[in-house]
Amino acid sequence: MSLTELMSNAGLSRYAEVALLLFFFAFVIIVWRVFSPSRKQLLERQARLPLDDDHASPSRPSAE
Amino acid sequence: MSDSGSPGAATAGARLDSFSYDDVVVRKFLWATIIWGLVGFLMGLIVAIQMAFPAFNLAPWFAFGRLRPLHTNAVIFAFAGNAIFTGLYYSTQRLLKARMFSDTLSKVHFWGWQAIIVSAALTLPFGFTQAKEYAELEWPIDIAIAIVWVIFAVNVIGTLVRRRERHIYVAIWFYIASIITVAILHIFNNLVIPAGPLKSYSIYAGVQDAFMQWWYGHNAVAFFLTTPFLGLMYYFMPKAAEGPVFSYRLSIVHFWTLVFMYIWAGPHHLHYTALPEWASTLGMLFSVMLWAPSWGGMINGLLTLRGAWHKVIDDPVLKFMVVAITGYGMATFEGPMLSVKSVNALAHYTDWIVAHVHTGALSWNGFLTFGMIYWLAPRLFQAPLFSKKLAEAHFWIASFGIILYVVAIYSAGVTQGLMWRAFDETGRLAYPDFVETVARLVPMYWVRVAGGSLYIVGAILFAYNIFRTWKARPVTYEVPVVKAPPLARVSAPPAHAPAPVPAGAWARFVSLGWHRKWEGLPITFTVLTTVAVVVASLFEIIPTFLIKSNVPTIASVKPLTPLELAGRDLYIREGCFNCHSQMVRPFRYETERYGDYSKPGESVYEHPFLWGSRRIGPDLAREGGKYPDLWHVRHFENPRAISPKSIMPAYRHLLTNEMDFDGIQARVDAMVMLGVPYGEAVTGAPAMARRQAAEVAASIVQGGGESGFESKEIVAMIAYMQRLGRDAQQVVLGTNAAKHVHVDSVAPARAPAAPGGSR
Numbered sequence: 001m002s003l004t005e006l007m008s009n010a011g012l013s014r015y016a017e018v019a020l021l022l023f024f025f026a027f028v029i030i031v032w033r034v035f036s037p038s039r040k041q042l043l044e045r046q047a048r049l050p051l052d053d054d055h056a057s058p059s060r061p062s063a064e
Numbered sequence: 065m066s067d068s069g070s071p072g073a074a075t076a077g078a079r080l081d082s083f084s085y086d087d088v089v090v091r092k093f094l095w096a097t098i099i100w101g102l103v104g105f106l107m108g109l110i111v112a113i114q115m116a117f118p119a120f121n122l123a124p125w126f127a128f129g130r131l132r133p134l135h136t137n138a139v140i141f142a143f144a145g146n147a148i149f150t151g152l153y154y155s156t157q158r159l160l161k162a163r164m165f166s167d168t169l170s171k172v173h174f175w176g177w178q179a180i181i182v183s184a185a186l187t188l189p190f191g192f193t194q195a196k197e198y199a200e201l202e203w204p205i206d207i208a209i210a211i212v213w214v215i216f217a218v219n220v221i222g223t224l225v226r227r228r229e230r231h232i233y234v235a236i237w238f239y240i241a242s243i244i245t246v247a248i249l250h251i252f253n254n255l256v257i258p259a260g261p262l263k264s265y266s267i268y269a270g271v272q273d274a275f276m277q278w279w280y281g282h283n284a285v286a287f288f289l290t291t292p293f294l295g296l297m298y299y300f301m302p303k304a305a306e307g308p309v310f311s312y313r314l315s316i317v318h319f320w321t322l323v324f325m326y327i328w329a330g331p332h333h334l335h336y337t338a339l340p341e342w343a344s345t346l347g348m349l350f351s352v353m354l355w356a357p358s359w360g361g362m363i364n365g366l367l368t369l370r371g372a373w374h375k376v377i378d379d380p381v382l383k384f385m386v387v388a389i390t391g392y393g394m395a396t397f398e399g400p401m402l403s404v405k406s407v408n409a410l411a412h413y414t415d416w417i418v419a420h421v422h423t424g425a426l427s428w429n430g431f432l433t434f435g436m437i438y439w440l441a442p443r444l445f446q447a448p449l450f451s452k453k454l455a456e457a458h459f460w461i462a463s464f465g466i467i468l469y470v471v472a473i474y475s476a477g478v479t480q481g482l483m484w485r486a487f488d489e490t491g492r493l494a495y496p497d498f499v500e501t502v503a504r505l506v507p508m509y510w511v512r513v514a515g516g517s518l519y520i521v522g523a524i525l526f527a528y529n530i531f532r533t534w535k536a537r538p539v540t541y542e543v544p545v546v547k548a549p550p551l552a553r554v555s556a557p558p559a560h561a562p563a564p565v566p567a568g569a570w571a572r573f574v575s576l577g578w579h580r581k582w583e584g585l586p587i588t589f590t591v592l593t594t595v596a597v598v599v600a601s602l603f604e605i606i607p608t609f610l611i612k613s614n615v616p617t618i619a620s621v622k623p624l625t626p627l628e629l630a631g632r633d634l635y636i637r638e639g640c641f642n643c644h645s646q647m648v649r650p651f652r653y654e655t656e657r658y659g660d661y662s663k664p665g666e667s668v669y670e671h672p673f674l675w676g677s678r679r680i681g682p683d684l685a686r687e688g689g690k691y692p693d694l695w696h697v698r699h700f701e702n703p704r705a706i707s708p709k710s711i712m713p714a715y716r717h718l719l720t721n722e723m724d725f726d727g728i729q730a731r732v733d734a735m736v737m738l739g740v741p742y743g744e745a746v747t748g749a750p751a752m753a754r755r756q757a758a759e760v761a762a763s764i765v766q767g768g769g770e771s772g773f774e775s776k777e778i779v780a781m782i783a784y785m786q787r788l789g790r791d792a793q794q795v796v797l798g799t800n801a802a803k804h805v806h807v808d809s810v811a812p813a814r815a816p817a818a819p820g821g822s823r
Contacts, residue, residue, distance in 0.1 A: 023324050023600065030320045034313050042231075047312035049233040050302045053158035 069528070080547040081228065083534050085157040086128040087541070089170040093150035095421060096178060096439060098527050100146055101433070104521045111135050115680070116509035118704070121713035125189040128713055129639025133200040134188045135713050139425065140198060142181045144289055147433040149177070149216075151296040152239055154440060158741040161229045161235055161548040165222025169215050176212035180205060180361030181678070191637035192262040195672050196277045199253050203264045206254040212248065217243045222742050224586035228548040232314045232586060238295030240586070243595045245287040248597060253280035259734035260727075263633070267738060270667030274675055279327075279605060285337040286326040288710040289424065290392075293432055294318070294361060297389065300370050300436045304381045310367035314360050315817050321357030323593060325350050327600040351403035351807040358396030380455035384435030387463060391427025395420065410485070413645055415505070416477025419470050423604055426466045426519060434458070434526055441533045446541055450532035454525050462522030468515030474607065476508040494657055498682040618665035621791040623740045624784070625755040626728045626749035631784025633731065635674070635776055638715065644677030659686030659789065666792050669740045686789035693760055694767035696782045718778040723757065725750040756783055 033039070114120045114128045121127040153170065157163060165169050187193075193200040201209070220243060224232070238519035252684060253276050256264035266273050280394075302309050309315055366389055369376065376382045398420050404413050411417060442449050449455065468553050483501040486494035495501050635641070648654050650661040662685050667673055676683075691699075695706070700718050703710040732749040736742050745752055760783050773779050 023596075026325050026596075027320060031317055032232045034316045043312045043316075046233060047308040048637060049159055049229065050155070050235070050299050051306070051308060053161070 067129060075370070077201075079549060081550050082545050082547050083163050084165050084543045084545055086153070086167055086170060087169070087543075089164070089174055090150055090154045090551060091442075092174050093146050093153060094440065095531075096174070097143060097146040097150055097433060098530060099439065100138060100142035100181060101430075102520075102523055104135060104143045105516070105523055107131060107135035107138050107518045109513065109520060112509065112513050115142060115711055116506055116513055117345040118711045118713060124638075124715075124717045125191075127638070129642045130189050130191060130193075132642045133193060133197075133639065134185065135185050136198060137188065137200065138181070140284070140288060141147060141184070144293075144425075144429050144433070145177065145437070147429070148288075148292040149173070149295070150440070151300065151436050152292065154444075155235060155296070155299040156239065158225060159229065159233045160227035161221055161546065162223055162227045164224060165219050165372070166424045169219040169222075173212060173216045173219060174664075176208065176215065180208055180212060180678075183208070187262060191639075193639065194254070194256065194266065195636045195639075195641055196266065196273075197281055197677060199250075199277070199280060202262045203254070203256050203258055204262070206250070206256075210247070210251060212246055213243070217247065220659065221586060221590065227586075228551050231298070232589070234312065235295040235299040237319050237589070237593075238298065240590055241319070241597075242287045242292040243592050244590060245283060245291075245327070246596050248501065248594070248601070249280045249283050249287065252601075253277060257737050258342070259731045263731070265731075265734050266672035266737060268671070268673075269738070270670045270673050271664045273670065273673040274667075275605065277673070279601065283327055285424075286322070289429055290326075291322060292561060293392075293429060293581075294322075296384070296432060296436060297365050297392075298497055300439060301365055301389075304379070304385060304439050305368050305372050305375070306433070307368065307370075307372065310364050310370060314364045318357050318364065321354075321360075323596050324600070325354050325357070325596055333337045346407060352400045355397065355400040358399075359393060360394035362389055363395070365392070374713050378452075380452060380459055381435050381439045383456075383459050384431045384438065388428050388431035388435060389432065391423055395424035395428060398423065408650065409649070410481040412649075413677070414477040414481045415473045415508075416481065417677075417678070419473035419477055422466075422473065423470055425741060426469065430519075431462070434462075436531065437526075445534045445537040447533055447536035447538070448613065450529050450536065454529045457527045458522040458529070461525070462519050465515045465518030465520075465522060469512050469519065470515075472508040472511035472515065476505040476512075479504055479508075484657070485651070487653070493653065496657070498657070499707050499709045502680070502711055506711070568631055610806055616663070617667050617668065618663060621668060622667055623669045623735070623742055624787060625752060625756055626732055626745050626781050627733055627753040627760075628784045628787045629722070629735065629799075630725075630728050630753060631780035631782070631787075632674075634718070634781050635784060640684075641674045641675075641676045641685040643680035643712065644680065644682070644684045645679050646683065647675040648683055648685050654683070658683045659727055660792065663792065664758045669735075671735065671738055671740070681710075683786070684788055686793075688786045688788040688790040688793075691768050693782050693786065694769040695762045696785055697764055697769055697778060700781065715781075718781055719773070719776060723753075723775055723777050723780055725753050725757075728753050753780070 034043075110120075110126075111128055111132050114131070124130070153164065180201075184201055187202060187205065188200060192202045194202060199206075220239065223238070224240075254383070255267045257267060258264045266276075268276050298309055298315055366386065369386070372382075376386055401407055402417070402420060411420075438449065438455055480501050483495045483504065488494045623629075646660045647664070648661045655661055662675075667675075697719065699706045700715040702714050702716075703712040704714075729749045732742055732745050736746055742749075757774045757779040760779040761771065764773055764779075764782075765771045
């Protein structure tokens, strides 16, 4: 109950907007990192990971 | 075969581990997907027929209100769930170059999940439900779900820790985020106080319960039907197209945007309800922002086919995937649009939402699953696909089915939405009789039956094709031994690492390569994702719970009497909330039809809330006092005797079932534990209920009906019906109550005291 009163009187109407901004900035940082040129090579290698495991299955039947 | 036991084979200097993948569990999940898929689609067909042809509500347990949740649970958790596990177990092992952490956990996960599905099928038709969409299952089953899910999570995270591939492909990120988020959603939305072995009340009430439910409901769509399937797309699409994803960077951005944004979007399910304005605006804002990453993801998926479009022509796998991804794009285009308040005002409570869901479900989830399994089956069963022609036929038949379904149901939704809001020249409702707006839809419901049937025909061809493929399997499956070096403790410096140590603390900090480790450390990653999800949820949820002014109290709102509470439980048992809303929105066309709009303070004792999400029948929030008791008896006995075009099931069993008066006390007690001020009823609930039941029975006799209903369930149901909206009618609109409505033009200056004229 006291917590409820505390929160009610804390003037949190801007609360959600602040959270929105925080999330937005976190997101901008991630995008900036992803697109930094130094990561290009690494990401290209990672992109091929699903295709790497093919050697692991010697029997390669096809859908045809 | 276990990788932990097998000695690392030394080849040419480098130490290599030998191990194999566990495909046994993948094959099991694959069969479960196919079988539950057929069951779930069939349930859909049954409820579709019931809407077009109400006599098909054959028994209390075979009625729309009870089977509709079975359909949704079957397709979401049984079909889509097992499809996710199939693809996840297959791809995770291969992407991480490691067998699953524990074969035992895999088995427990598989059988535990199937047991949960069976228990859903054994409880929902018999009326055991929590009445929250996609969270209907009662508390013992919820506990089982939590346990099985944790087992699954341990198995996956354990595999991550034991992996032999340092980098974690983006598909796995999607899996982890889904696993974590679903756990959080499930636990917090299902917090209940038990009132019996298969009966409980949500610990939240009214607005708060609605908020939790749609925080859950929306994110269930996001983290059960979207992110895991995106993980599957990012793995199986490159596999089928035999080339890497179009832009890996875009896929990472796609991931983080979804994690950061989806969780905020839930309140868009509650526009113009008694939810605080700021919350639904925030929900709308985030939903609109979601448009960008979703389309980025779709384009990324489709462009993976760059230079390989010709393959689509004769590869059914790619065909299914292309339509699936296109469906994802359409559904995620429409979703943000529907969350815009003015569009939502028209679409909400109508079939438009049903059409939206099925665009996503039938194409995105369904077709991606079909495509994935057509790709997997020959590899898992080590035999060529039985018939490519049959797969092609499946594709075309199912695609045509989807088109029939969505065209019919979109039209139904828009038609009904427009009819509800139509006024004639004299300023009165053009269709005051609700059932007129239902009867208009019946032909479209038949088209849906046709479309759904085609989809099922396709699914049967699919099952047959996979079955025949399996028949041609070798006597014993070959289990390939894979060799890979174990993960080095410390990551080797990348080839292009800058040699000189830069000056300055900041530069040194940056050059530490911490970010690479950060990504490489699955635990840290899991923790961070969890933090993002939890923080967003808290920001979103806490204000509704802790800021008093968000739910202004209304002095005249009192708890239901014991008999009314029992009636409400019958309403829950029969699943009436699947067809009836109890939430009048502040529009003139709603208040004209139903009465004063609903206020947050009205549902402070509503554990769980029963606002509903679809109006197949009229809103019932102001039902109390509208008709005499006898009218309800006749209506429940046979709705079509009163309203010939009604599609409501008959509830004759309410007239004959004995009322369990003594069971009411446990329910009142549970409500008291939740803080509902019950006063006298705390000790004498059954006696109070019997007294009121006698009154209702007497009024039925007075009206000219039969005697003897005082011991039957029908009196509880009628008592509840007659109570609906009565408390609020006594209120003179205070400043508080009107506060949340900012929609100036739509709020009526004065609401009619007794909503009449709907019949």
